[in-house]
Amino acid sequence: MSVGNGTAGTSPLPLTNSVPVERGDAARNRALLLDAARLLVAERGAEAVTMDDVAAAAGVGKGTLFRRFGSRAGLMLVLLDEDEKIQQQAFMFGPPPFGPGAPPLERLLAYGRERLQFVWDHRALLSDATRDPQTRFNSPATLHRTHVRSLLAAADTSGDLDAQADALVALLDADYVTHRFVDLGRSLREQGDAWESVARKLCGQ
Amino acid sequence: MSVGNGTAGTSPLPLTNSVPVERGDAARNRALLLDAARLLVAERGAEAVTMDDVAAAAGVGKGTLFRRFGSRAGLMLVLLDEDEKIQQQAFMFGPPPFGPGAPPLERLLAYGRERLQFVWDHRALLSDATRDPQTRFNSPATLHRTHVRSLLAAADTSGDLDAQADALVALLDADYVTHRFVDLGRSLREQGDAWESVARKLCGQ
Numbered sequence: 121m122s123v124g125n126g127t128a129g130t131s132p133l134p135l136t137n138s139v140p141v142e143r144g145d146a147a148r149n150r151a152l153l154l155d156a157a158r159l160l161v162a163e164r165g166a167e168a169v170t171m172d173d174v175a176a177a178a179g180v181g182k183g184t185l186f187r188r189f190g191s192r193a194g195l196m197l198v199l200l201d202e203d204e205k206i207q208q209q210a211f212m213f214g215p216p217p218f219g220p221g222a223p224p225l226e227r228l229l230a231y232g233r234e235r236l237q238f239v240w241d242h243r244a245l246l247s248d249a250t251r252d253p254q255t256r257f258n259s260p261a262t263l264h265r266t267h268v269r270s271l272l273a274a275a276d277t278s279g280d281l282d283a284q285a286d287a288l289v290a291l292l293d294a295d296y297v298t299h300r301f302v303d304l305g306r307s308l309r310e311q312g313d314a315w316e317s318v319a320r321k322l323c324g325q
Numbered sequence: 326m327s328v329g330n331g332t333a334g335t336s337p338l339p340l341t342n343s344v345p346v347e348r349g350d351a352a353r354n355r356a357l358l359l360d361a362a363r364l365l366v367a368e369r370g371a372e373a374v375t376m377d378d379v380a381a382a383a384g385v386g387k388g389t390l391f392r393r394f395g396s397r398a399g400l401m402l403v404l405l406d407e408d409e410k411i412q413q414q415a416f417m418f419g420p421p422p423f424g425p426g427a428p429p430l431e432r433l434l435a436y437g438r439e440r441l442q443f444v445w446d447h448r449a450l451l452s453d454a455t456r457d458p459q460t461r462f463n464s465p466a467t468l469h470r471t472h473v474r475s476l477l478a479a480a481d482t483s484g485d486l487d488a489q490a491d492a493l494v495a496l497l498d499a500d501y502v503t504h505r506f507v508d509l510g511r512s513l514r515e516q517g518d519a520w521e522s523v524a525r526k527l528c529g530q
Contacts, residue, residue, distance in 0.1 A: 253503070253504065257501060257508070258504075280518070282519065284523055286501070287492035288492070290491070290498075299458065313485070314485040317489075318484065318489055321483070321527060322526060
């Protein structure tokens with residue numbers, strides 16, 4: 121995951137955000153700010169959290185916050201990215217049935233429920249981050265489609281696996297999940313059941 | 326389809342755009358402008374068409390164009406809306422297999438191919454119009470999901486029909502179709518095959 125830490129000689133591109141050695145207090149500061157932001161987002165929802173709130177909660181000046189993350193959008197993206205990485209670790213290397221070690225269909229169903237909860241918890245951040253079609257369908261969304269596709273393949277699913285994976289992932293889109301919850305009154309549990317119904321069917325069950 | 330043409334007494338809501346009797350030359354003018362715009366969009370793609378282009382092609386002043394449609398976005402929405410209505414007429418009342426009279430699965434497959442072509446032809450307009458999640462999942466998208474759902478039901482499809490209809494419709498999203506075409510090199514024909522594969526599978530074939 122490290123992006124050229126100085127050992128590979130000259131870098132072909134200037135890495136504007138690369139910090140070869142992050143000073144201890146800077147790293148602590150960063151973690152402190154992210155923890156404060158995460159807590160506020162969990163309490164109030166991302167849309168209600170300002171940079172002033174985060175700075176005050178972390179007990180630092182707003183200048184420090186902006187120097188570190190550039191903008192409110194930048195801070196929110198880092199927050200989302202960190203949580204995405206934690207979830208990716210869990211489905212790639214964590215305990216079954218979300219992680220490896222369970223039968224493919226069981227893993228797929230666990231993925232659907234876990235991802236639905238993640239999407240709901242991060243709906244405002246994900247909705248903003250995927251407003252641009254370039255990010256909606258390219259990295260990091262690619263990782264989720266690849267994961268679902270590989271589980272469909274492992275479950276010996278027939279037919280066009282790309283399209284089936286995309287269809288399943290589409291049902292976990294933040295705006296779609298929010299629409300079903302808010303406009304149609306479908307709980308997360310009901311949405312999980314619906315996702316499971318489609319997943320089982322595609323896997324021939 | 327008519328929205329209270331004066332015969333039903335007082336209207337409960339002010340219909341701001343209602344024009345009880347459109348003067349003949351105004352109606353002709355409107356049709357002329359829309360035809361000019363439609364031709365230019367077909368030739369160059371919506372993103373390359375300006376209001377100056379449309380006014381020049383129709384041989385009217387730009388002021389007339391703005392008075393009629395409010396803005397470039399307004400003109401584009403009317404254009405999309407008119408074409409949507411033509412396609413809706415076709416799948417609701419037109420000849421089979423797109424319209425009624427063919428077995429449900431045949432109609433569903435015809436719908437997938439026809440809609441894919443429509444989405445591709447209108448990708449720029451649809452992408453703009455559905456950037457807001459409120460329009461992406463609510464009317465007029467509802468009509469398409471209802472149509473697909475009713476064909477799944479008519480084909481005696483098992484399981485959660487709402488989720489299956491939504492999954493099928495998601496594969497016809499303008500940004501998704503464009504992503505597959507542009508980024509992944511998947512032709513419309515290949516995308517139609519992929520859609521058919523998922524549709525057949527959901528219908529138990």
